[in-house]
Amino acid sequence: MKKRAKQTDAGTEPDASASGDRQFVTALQRGLDILRCFRPTDGALGNQELAQRCGLPNSTVSRLTYTLSKLGYLVYLEDIGKYRVGVPVLGLGYACLSGLKVREVAQPYLDELAQHAGNGLLVAMGGRDQFSMIYVACARSEGIVSLQLNVGSRISLARSSMGRAYLAAAAPQEREAILRGIEARTDKERWPQLQSEILRAIEEINTRGFCLNSGEWQADVNSVGVPLPPLHGSGPILALNCGGPAYLLPRERLENDIGPRMVEAVRKIRYAGEGGGR
Incomplete structure (x- = not known):
């Protein structure tokens, strides 16, 4: 059978x-x-x-x-x-979480990003589990509105800014294998658009260090993703994102403020995690 x-x-x-x-x-x-x-x-x-x-x-x-x-x-x-x-x-x-020492290094920077973003917006770090990204660390500022996601939550690898940031940092052979798997799980009519969105995000990562997602994961939710390559050249590839309702995170703010700050945060995390101090 x-x-x-x-x-x-x-x-x-x-x-x-x-x-x-x-x-x-x-x-x-x-x-x-x-x-x-x-x-x-x-x-x-x-x-x-x-x-x-x-x-x-x-x-x-x-x-x-x-x-x-x-x-x-x-x-x-x-x-x-x-x-x-x-x-x-x-x-x-x-x-698993206790073995990810980068979580301890990254948490203060996630907290700083969340406080800057404000309004209860969510900043998270996650790793890949097959065709999902799983949150391994989160931070959010005080606010009435917030995405109800926490450590252990899964989001789509193919449709989220975090997942697309992961794909941008993955080795070419791994990326191609994942893309084949995504294609096999996607309606034929939907695949060309989804593939175009993924490739666009990878190009954004390559050119400016972050990728934007305007309602492609969930309608009326915007986010920005940044890859976090392994510290010391070992360990899993991780990625960061900041997301929330589109009216709180308009594209212009993601592009001109949050995105560049997240790229800088990743630089600081890598520096601190590889012995440079905070």
């Missing part, structure tokens, strides 16, 4: 395949895909919902969720017949 194509951000890594690779454990990959299906805004999910999200047969999902629940990574709620994420997954998340 032909395997269903995965259409969500929880899909497999671009070009990942067990074909011809005896070291690749497909069952482990599928189990991790199940865990990736859970989002911070979700309640409990049933096997059918998980199957739809990760593109696996119901019978396979049922075996995987049973195994993950036996290991404690999922908790089965008998009264509704669904699963929620177990505490051991939280332990893995904190282990």
Whole structure:
């Protein structure tokens, strides 16, 4: 039976395949895909919902969720017949965050940017998880209006300024693999426009260090993204963004104020993180 194509951000890594690779454990990959299906805004999910999200047969999902629940990574709620994420997954998340020392270095600069942006606008730093960007650090100033996103939130890799900033910093081979995966998950009619937006953002990063996004992630939300290459030449590529309602972040302000400040903040983060001090 032909395997269903995965259409969500929880899909497999671009070009990942067990074909011809005896070291690749497909069952482990599928189990991790199940865990990736859970989002911070979700309640409990049933096997059918998980199957739809990760593109696996119901019978396979049922075996995987049973195994993950036996290991404690999922908790089965008998009264509704669904699963929620177990505490051991939280332990893995904190282990990851504690290993990202750049978070501690970057946080004061994120705070400064948020205070300058004002009005509750959100400044965040994130890394890639397949076809999503996950926030690993956040800062926001006081204000009535704010995007309801926090550490652990996912946003689109393809449509967000943060994701496009990541793509600009990725090695060409990785970028091409990701773009192929995005194309496979995008309607044919939509792909030319999306590809054009991504390539435009990469060119903006290359020419002025930041890229703008005017309602391309969510309508009436504007943002600016800047890549943060690995410190000391090792570690993951990260990216920063600042976003909020378009009436609080008009394009002119992003272009002439917030964008240049974020490029400078990244320079300071890299300098401090590589031993230069704050």
